[in-house]
Amino acid sequence: MIEPGQAIKCPEVDGYLTGCLPYLSAGGELSPEPARCSGVKSLIAAVKTPADKRDACNCVQEAANHFPSLKDDAAQALPRKCGVTLDIPISKSVNCDNLS
Template sequence: MKGVIIVVVVLAIQLMVEPGSAISCGQVDAALAPCMPYLTGGGNPAPKCCDGVKNIKGMASSTADKRAACNCVKAAANRYPSLKDDAAQALPNKCGVEMNIPISRTTNCDNIN
């Protein structure tokens, strides 16, 4: 129940972000929330997870947005010690999404163009 409340709060925050503003960690966290079972347990990502990955790609169109999304993903990955790095790195490919934003705890986000 606590997780549902957190997701609802994150989604509410996401709706408050003005269109055209930089991508926020709230948006990234909300998009990747359905991916947690896959990221911590492996297997295949759920369709809602892949929808979230596609949404992040769509939101992160500028270099600044890509770097911001990268930093958000990196921060989220570091909050979950049970996150499997190999599953995280394979996520875009498993969802059929070509991403310029690596999902890793150690990515240098300043190198993203």
């Protein structure tokens, strides 16, 4: 867990979203299981500042680019399917510097 005042790091972000890979690779054909949604919710809780958003976005983008089977449509729909709002796009091509 990230302590207040600490920057979010990619290993933490990766840990939150690792369980989502089967869903993201299947193109959203699977329903996101509670454990997958739990990771998304934990990521939301960890992101406190605009700098955290940009850092987490860069981590998500870097991780997404390592998985060619990841489906952008499924990635963008994941937070909604989990019933939450995530201010960090899960995408291979977003400009993270524009997040505030």
